[in-house]
Every structure is written in structure tokens, then in C-alpha cells.
Amino acid sequence: MFEKILIANRGEIALRVHRACRELGIKTVAVHSTADAEAMHVRLADEAVCIGPPSATDSYLNVANIISAAEITHADAIHPGYGFLSENAKFAEIVRDHRIGWIGPSPEHIRMMGDKVQAKKTAAEIGLPLVPGSDGAVGSVEEAIEVANEIGYPVLVKAASGGGGRGMKVIPDAASLAGLMAQAKSEAKAAFGDDTVYIEKYLGNPRHIEFQVFGDNFGNAVHLGERDCSLQRRHQKVLEEAPSPALNTKQREEMGETVRQAIAKLGYQGAGTIEFLYEDGQFYFIEMNTRLQVEHPVTEQITGIDLVREQIRVAAGLPLSVSQADIRFEGHAIECRINAEDPVTFAPSPGQVTDYHAPGGLHVRVDSALYDNYRIPPYYDSLIAKLIVYGSTRNECLARLHRALEEYVINGPKTTIPLHQRLIEDPEFIDGDYSIKWLENWLAAKA
Numbered sequence: 001m002f003e004k005i006l007i008a009n010r011g012e013i014a015l016r017v018h019r020a021c022r023e024l025g026i027k028t029v030a031v032h033s034t035a036d037a038e039a040m041h042v043r044l045a046d047e048a049v050c051i052g053p054p055s056a057t058d059s060y061l062n063v064a065n066i067i068s069a070a071e072i073t074h075a076d077a078i079h080p081g082y083g084f085l086s087e088n089a090k091f092a093e094i095v096r097d098h099r100i101g102w103i104g105p106s107p108e109h110i111r112m113m114g115d116k117v118q119a120k121k122t123a124a125e126i127g128l129p130l131v132p133g134s135d136g137a138v139g140s141v142e143e144a145i146e147v148a149n150e151i152g153y154p155v156l157v158k159a160a161s162g163g164g165g166r167g168m169k170v171i172p173d174a175a176s177l178a179g180l181m182a183q184a185k186s187e188a189k190a191a192f193g194d195d196t197v198y199i200e201k202y203l204g205n206p207r208h209i210e211f212q213v214f215g216d217n218f219g220n221a222v223h224l225g226e227r228d229c230s231l232q233r234r235h236q237k238v239l240e241e242a243p244s245p246a247l248n249t250k251q252r253e254e255m256g257e258t259v260r261q262a263i264a265k266l267g268y269q270g271a272g273t274i275e276f277l278y279e280d281g282q283f284y285f286i287e288m289n290t291r292l293q294v295e296h297p298v299t300e301q302i303t304g305i306d307l308v309r310e311q312i313r314v315a316a317g318l319p320l321s322v323s324q325a326d327i328r329f330e331g332h333a334i335e336c337r338i339n340a341e342d343p344v345t346f347a348p349s350p351g352q353v354t355d356y357h358a359p360g361g362l363h364v365r366v367d368s369a370l371y372d373n374y375r376i377p378p379y380y381d382s383l384i385a386k387l388i389v390y391g392s393t394r395n396e397c398l399a400r401l402h403r404a405l406e407e408y409v410i411n412g413p414k415t416t417i418p419l420h421q422r423l424i425e426d427p428e429f430i431d432g433d434y435s436i437k438w439l440e441n442w443l444a445a446k447a
């Protein structure tokens with residue numbers, strides 16, 4: 001087992017990884033920018049190393065400084081968290097070249113899934129159902145028109161290197177195709193330095209349902225059920241739940257077995273998430289994330305399995321601590337992403353936290369790096385806390401979430417707590433009756 005792990009991240013996820021390490025008796029090294037010198041993960045870690053100025057490019061994305069920090073502190077592994085360098089295949093290779101343990105899948109798998117054209121090809125080969133669309137990248141407008149005619153409008157142009165919904169355009173008809181495709185390409189070029197695009201059928205009203213998977217170095221592969229992440233604003237997830245209100249046990253078992261076999265075929269090692277759109281009883285693969293997800297705690301709550309601990313075990317060369325037969329799905333969990341943003345306009349609201357009181361009680365979990373008088377820096381993602389609540393049924397979970405949101409005090413910056421409070425009182429949400437379009441329509445209607 002590792003003796004000391006460097007956590008190449010910040011905020012709540014740095015703390016989350018630190019907690020798993022402590023419980024395994026592993027020492028931790030925090031790295032931080034000058035803006036994060038007072039951060040919770042820095043205070044709690046055994047050692048801390050400043051890796052640069054506030055800008056993420058110069059600190060949390062600064063490979064040379066992170067590797068140096070690992071060398072100086074004799075860390076024997078690096079956990080990248082999510083975001084930043086977590087899906088950077090080159091970084092994973094550099095870590096391994098320095099004989100430091102990489103807590104993530106192989107660079108080859110990261111690279112394969114990071115290119116969405118390649119990812120779709122692989123997904124088809126390992127038996128996952130795809131959204132109908134182009135067979136790989138589309139080079140010309142003529143080729144795009146041909147594909148669109150075949151699958152029928154509306155279609156979606158997507159960037160091969162895409163992420164966060166950028167470089168994605170809905171094309172309603174042939175007349176607008178050339179213009180929108182050019183826009184998608186230039187957006188993709190600007191954001192990712194790669195203007196390769198491909199085409200998919202645009203699904204009218206799907207849900208976003210993703211499966212958590214895990215593989216080890218001994219050929220074992222498991223799935224840990226699904227999460228429903230349909231509640232999105234601008235392709236960003238807002239609230240997630242497990243299990244999905246839209247699936248029954250039989251559907252879960254069938255699709256779970258399909259993804260489990262796919263992962264086994266791939267020889268995948270570590271934690272991963274296979275994302276699907278789900279419409280009219282059909283699943284359509286959209287992408288695979290080769291890292292821990294923000295919303296992983298809902299899976300932990302319904303399975304009782306610590307996913308970060310499993311990641312560390314697998315990276316250290318141990319087998320998965322559970323087999324598929326051991327994994328039971330019990331009860332229901334919901335996560336609210338709490339951002340330092342105006343709950344109506346979504347304008348960022350960093351600054352001083354003047355009062356902080358986290359909710360507690362049975363089955364209430366708060367993953368947050370906030371504390372009294374902490375100053376939220378303006379340079380990073382606005383996610384400041386995740387409130388995760390468990391109940392033996394979805395209704396019990398909702399009642400508990402209601403009271404936990406009521407108890408939560410974060411004074412100073414504006415937060416999205418009031419948004420969640422309104423959201424969970426909506427009758428359609430309470431019925432679990434929502435798709436990926438639902439939240440934006442709901443927000444527009446409330447405006």
C-alpha cells in the first residue's frame with residue numbers, strides 16, 4: 001500500500017481524497033496556489049507545498065511544479081481528483097515515468113476516451129449502444145448533409161475533443177447546417193485546439209443516466225449502478241440522484257451487466273463512468289469519463305462502498321474489495337451541488353463566508369471545504385459544497401433533504417441553496433418526472 005499520497009487538486013474533492021487516505025493510514029501532501037494557502041485541505045494535510053500563483057494554468061495545471069512537489073515530499077502516488085489534470089493522458093504518463101503511482105486508469109484508456117470519435121468507436125466494439133450518427137469524424141459539409149439526411153433532422157454537431165457542452169450545436173434543418181457546423185468547428189478550435197467534429201441524432205427529450213464502473217489489474221470488473229443526472233443547466237449538472245427514478249430493477253440489472261461486460265472487455269483499471277442518454281426505454285452511449293465524478297457520493301450512499309478507497313487499492317495493485325455479487329443497492333440518495341452563485345441570475349459570488357453551519361443528523365453528508373471566515377477565491381469553479389442525503393425510500397430522502405437544506409447556513413456569498421429549496425418542492429420533480437430539458441424550462445418559467 002502507498003505511504004504518502006499527493007492530492008493534485010483543491011476544494012471539496014481534495015478534502016474528500018484526504019479523508020479516504022487518513023482512514024487507510026496514508027499520509028497526505030496538499031498542493032495549493034497562493035490563493036489557497038488558507039484552504040481546508042492545506043490545513044488538514046500532513047504536508048503542504050505551494051505550486052504557484054492563483055491562475056490554474058500556473059498552479060493546479062502546472063505539471064512540472066506538481067511533479068517537483070511529489071519528488072520533494074517523497075510522495076509515492078498522486079490522486080488527481082476531478083477536473084484539472086485528471087483526464088490528461090500526458091500527465092498520467094509523466095507521473096508513471098517518474099515512478100510515482102498514478103491513481104487513475106491507464107494513459108491509453110484516458111486518451112482513447114478523451115477523443116470522443118475514438119470513444120464511440122470503442123464503445124461500439126465493446127457492445128455499448130450508440131446514438132445514431134456519423135461513422136467517425138465528418139470532414140466536409142457535403143458529408144455532414146449526407147449523414148443528416150440519413151438519420152433525420154434535428155442533428156447535433158459535437159466536438160471530438162469536447163467537454164462542458166462546448167463546440168456543440170443543434171441543427172434543425174439542412175439550410176442552417178453549413179453555418180452552424182462552421183460555428184461549432186471554430187468554437188471547438190478555440191476551446192480545445194482541435195476542430196474535429198462528428199454528428200449525432202439530436203434526441204428530443206432524453207434523461208441523462210450514467211453507470212459507475214470499476215476494474216482492477218486482475219480482470220475483475222463491476223458496475224455500481226446508475227446515477228440520474230438529468231437536472232442540468234447549460235449542460236452542467238445541478239442535482240443528481242441514485243437510483244434513477246426512471247429505471248426498474250430489471251432494467252438496471254440488464255444495463256449494468258452490459259456495461260460490466262464492456263469494461264471487462266476493455267481491460268479497464270480504476271474508476272470510470274459511462275454516460276448514456278435514455279429515451280423511450282433505450283440507452284445511447286455519449287461518453288466515458290475516466291476519473292472520479294463530482295456526483296460519486298450518491299453511489300457511495302446506496303452501495304456503502306468508498307469509491308476513493310477502491311481507487312487507491314486498485315492503483316496500489318490490490319484487487320477490488322467487492323465482486324458484483326456482493327454489491328447491493330439499498331435506499332435512495334440525492335446530491336445538491338451548492339455553488340457560490342446568485343440563485344436566480346447564476347452570477348458568481350465569491351468572497352468572505354461570515355457564518356457557516358452545516359446540517360447534520362442521520363444520513364446527512366456534507367462534502368465541503370468551507371469554514372467560518374473562509375474567503376472563497378474568485379479564480380476557480382463556483383462549487384463550494386455538496387449536500388448528500390440518504391433515505392430508505394425516495395420520499396424519505398426528499399423529506400430529509402428538505403430539512404437539511406433548511407438547516408444549512410452559509411452567510412456572506414450568495415449560494416444556490418434557495419434554488420434547491422424551490423426545486424425539490426416542484427410536483428414534477430417530486431414525481432421524478434423530468435428530462436435533460438426540464439430544469440432550463442422550469443427556470444425560464446420562474447423568471
Ligand code: ADP
Pocket residue numbers: 131156162163164165166200201202203204206208232235275277286287436
Ligand atoms: P460534454 O463532454 O461537452 O459535456 P456530452 O456528450 O457529455 O458533452 O453531452 C453533454 C450534454 O449534452 C448531455 O448531458 C445532454 O444533456 C446533451 N446531449 C449530448 N448529446 C446529445 C444528443 N445526441 N441529443 C440530445 N442531447 C444531447
